[in-house]
Amino acid sequence: MSNAEALIxxxxxxxxxxxxxxxxxxxNPRGMQIVRRSLLPGYCLRAAMMMHECQxxxxxxxxxxxxxxxxxxxxxxxxSLYRGLEAAGKHPIIVCGDPLASALKKDxxxxxxxxxxxxxxxxxxxxxxxxxxxxxxxxxxIERPGQAEDFGYYNMRGESITPFAASFDEIMQEAGCxxxxxxxxxxxxxxxxxxxxxxxxxxxxxLTRCSELIVADVSNWGGHALVALHGWLIGKDLLANFDNVxxxxxxxxxGSVDGVTRENTLTEDSLAAEEGVAMIATLxxxxxxxxx
Numbered sequence: 001m002s003n004a005e006a007l008i009x010x011x012x013x014x015x016x017x018x019x020x021x022x023x024x025x026x027x028n029p030r031g032m033q034i035v036r037r038s039l040l041p042g043y044c045l046r047a048a049m050m051m052h053e054c055q056x057x058x059x060x061x062x063x064x065x066x067x068x069x070x071x072x073x074x075x076x077x078x079x080s081l082y083r084g085l086e087a088a089g090k091h092p093i094i095v096c097g098d099p100l101a102s103a104l105k106k107d108x109x110x111x112x113x114x115x116x117x118x119x120x121x122x123x124x125x126x127x128x129x130x131x132x133x134x135x136x137x138x139x140x141x142i143e144r145p146g147q148a149e150d151f152g153y154y155n156m157r158g159e160s161i162t163p164f165a166a167s168f169d170e171i172m173q174e175a176g177c178x179x180x181x182x183x184x185x186x187x188x189x190x191x192x193x194x195x196x197x198x199x200x201x202x203x204x205x206x207l208t209r210c211s212e213l214i215v216a217d218v219s220n221w222g223g224h225a226l227v228a229l230h231g232w233l234i235g236k237d238l239l240a241n242f243d244n245v246x247x248x249x250x251x252x253x254x255g256s257v258d259g260v261t262r263e264n265t266l267t268e269d270s271l272a273a274e275e276g277v278a279m280i281a282t283l284x285x286x287x288x289x290x291x292x
Contacts, residue, residue, distance in 0.1 A: 016232070017045035019286055020225050023279075024216040029269075030156075030185045031201050032215040038197040039213060047212040048229035050178045051085065054138040058085050059111075059130075059175075061141040061168035061189070063096035064259060065161050070100040071259035073268050074143030076247050076276070077182065077223025081140060082108060084227035084238040093134060097166025103254035113166035120151065127170035139175045142182040143219035144168045146189035146206025154204035156185055156259070169208040181210035182222035184269070190214075218269050221279045228283035237289040244276040 021044050025032040051058075062078035064071050078094055085092040093109045094101075101112035111130060117123050145153040145165050153165040172179050172189055181190020183206075186198045192209035216222035224239060231238035248256075248266040257263055260270040268276055285292040 013045055014042050016286060017042045017229065020044050020229065020283065023282060023286070024214070024221055024225055027217040029217055030203075032184060032217060034200070035186070035191075035194050035197045035215050038194045039215070043212050044214060044225055044229055047180045047214055048226050048233055050138060050180060050212065051090075051226060051230045052088075052233045054090060054178075056137040057091045057093060057134050058138045058140060059093055059095050059134060059136045059171065061095045061139070061144045061171065063100040063166070064143050064145055064155075064188075065097075065164035066155070066259050067257050067262045068164075069255045069257055070096075070103075071143075072248060072251055072256045073184070073219050073259050075100060075104070075251055075256065076244065076268065077142045077220035079108070079247055080220070080227050080239070080242055081142065081223045083242065084230060087238055088230060088234060088236070093136075095130070095168060095171065099255065103251075113168065115166050116163040117167060118162070123167045123170045124174070126167075127174045130171060131174055131176075136175065137177050138180070139172055139177060140180045140182075141168055141172055141189040141210065142223050143184070144181075144189045146183075146187060146191055146208045148187070148204050149207060154187055156187065156203065158202075158204055172208055172210060178212075179210040180212050180214065180226070181208075182214045182216065182219045182226075184216050184219045184222070188219070218271065218276070218279075220268055220276060224276075224280050224283055228280075228287045231289070232287040237284065237287075239280050239284055240289070242280060244280060245273045248273050248276075 062074040152162040186203040190210040190213040192207040198205040214222040
């Protein structure tokens with residue numbers, strides 16, 4: 001390939017990434033359009049390339065505690081990432097706390113984190129043990145609560161959820177490999193990358209950083225976007241068999257709730273399941289796997 005051809009190919013990839021990045025924040029319910037402007041364009045492409053280049057184990061942290069259980073936003077995207085990575089020959093493991101860990105362990109490789117650990121040294125030791133055990137080549141966080149300035153965890157309403165939260169932050173911080181994070185509100189792991197952009201949001205911001213941050217109106221959609229772009233890089237439609245409604249039904253039977261309404265419904269951040277279906281169709285169209 002000539003230099004000119006390589007440049008044209010790169011320009012096309014960047015244009016695709018930019019189109020996806022814009023699509024992910026088109027609704028803008030929680031100010032992610034403003035946050036996106038503080039990120040270096042092409043972040044979705046760079047993240048997908050990290051997934052493509054990874055050979056081996058990928059840790060996927062997810063699970064946001066809501067009303068004594070877990071919300072639908074996060075686990076849906078984690079399952080999408082898990083299946084997509086597995087189809088591409090990687091070895092994904094979901095890392096989360098209960099009740100999500102116990103709910104998923106029959107169908108996925110899962111490592112359960114302890115809840116409500118307040119001792120920072122204990123958190124570090126747990127993270128180091130996990131990293132030593134699995135030797136990951138990539139770590140992904142999707143809709144995981146991130147530590148605030150006081151090392152506690154807070155939901156979108158500013159309520160403390162520290163006693164119910166498992167800490168994935170130290171795994172991100174201690175990992176000797178690339179780290180990706182997906183968030184939609186400002187209180188998730190990875191938002192430390194854009195701290196100045198969070199000042200005007202009504203949120204207790206998270207401080208934990210990552211190699212590449214992906215922002216979206218719904219974090220699940222960011223997970224689908226990375227799967228779509230990873231598939232585009234390897235020429236395989238990794239979202240072809242992903243059934244958004246079926247996954248929501250699966251999680252609902254396990255006790256999930258909507259993170260906004262706190263009800264056991266087939267919704268993601270109060271949006272109907274069909275909105276996620278439409279986003280997946282858009283991503284498959286943008287990546288050229290289905291006609292538009």
